Amino acid sequence: MPDELDIELFRPGTFTAAGGRNLDFSADTLAQIAAGYDPAAYDAPVVVGHPAGDAPAYGWVKGLRIEGGRLKATLHKIDPAFAELVKDGKYRKVSASFYMPDHPNNPKPGALSLRHVGFLGAQPPAVKGLKPVEFAEGDRVDRVAVVEADGFADFAEGGATMAELLAQVRALSNQVNELRARNADFAETERAAKSRENRAFVATLVKEGRFWPGFADGMAAFLDSLDGPGHVIEFAEHGETVTRSGGEFMRDFLRRQPVTIHFGELAAPDAAAVGEHATEDELAERIAGFVESERAAGRTVSYSDALRAVTLSRNA
Known part of the structure; x- marks a missing residue:
């Protein structure tokens, strides 16, 4: 030095x-x-x-x-x-x-x-x-x-200075609020996209005859709720522990259901008597109502029998 x-x-x-x-x-x-x-x-x-x-x-x-x-x-x-x-x-x-x-x-x-x-x-x-x-x-x-x-x-x-420090704190707070808003927007966009997927999924099940159309909206909403946070299940499968969301499990379950509804039968001549302008959902509601009324009376009927009963009652 x-x-x-x-x-x-x-x-x-x-x-x-x-x-x-x-x-x-x-x-x-x-x-x-x-x-x-x-x-x-x-x-x-x-x-x-x-x-x-x-x-x-x-x-x-x-x-x-x-x-x-x-x-x-x-x-x-x-x-x-x-x-x-x-x-x-x-x-x-x-x-x-x-x-x-x-x-x-x-x-x-x-x-x-x-x-x-x-x-x-x-x-x-x-x-x-x-x-x-x-x-x-x-x-x-x-x-x-x-x-x-x-x-x-x-x-x-x-x-x-203190004013500068407060300005920095306010700027950081604004950034945090902006990030929270973006995160909320992203979560809402993701939720809406998932909801559209669930409705398309249920519509495919209905088209394939694996699910009754009268319950399509309810099932789609149910799947929406199962895709929410906290709905995670664990179960054993082939000797291994599997972790899945409730929505994933329910969709897999529905995919594996057999074809039980043949809409070709609903277009038979007798079915036309249900109503010339009856929609598919209206027909499903009538059949479901008949099944429930029979169940309340202590009788069990299939949906095919219910279809015939509704057709005959309208044709009488």
Whole structure:
């Protein structure tokens, strides 16, 4: 490390202290700090971290100046052993600590004053965007700016103001709500598509004669409910445990039903007497009603017998 080293300490901005208070470091404020620094009155030390006042100094701040809108410091009388530790990467960050205007030890009462320059190890930066230190050998140390507690102020990482943090929270909340809305829309689209599939499936069963048309709408709605969340069943099949949704199981069950309804018979001459303009559903309702009335009377009839009975009753 050279006998003297110029480093970048601070940049203008409004920073939030740990207690929630915002402190403004304007360009004018930084200029006042630079102009007010007098090493003859108070020689700010170069230290490790942000220690108490009795910690050893490994160098001193010779002077402060404004360059390119940033507060810069010239360090001198740097301890050679400490310089080697920095070169070896033991301390890769630098932080500036300032006295608050009303601190009793402030050498410039009523104004912010530089307290010390701390070299840090693993501590994360509190103010980003400062230029790294460039050593003659090409080593680099990242810049950090912190104003401490105990009569100082500890600034939040990144220098965000409370208003900026609240804006970020609102933006994240809006993103979450948007994702929830998209998820709900997707779920509704998926549910509607599945419902159309169920109705087409039942219509195919009816066409094949595996299911009675009068119950088609009810079965489609029933399949919709079985496809909902939470309807999962486990059972043994061929010596293995099978996990399926209720809808999948019911559709497989219905597919395996034998053909029991032959609609060709419904178009026989006798069936025409049921009504010239009777729809398939109306015919199914009449037959189902006849079956139920017979069952209530203690008699069991097949759908074929019910068809004949309905046909004869209309033809009489």
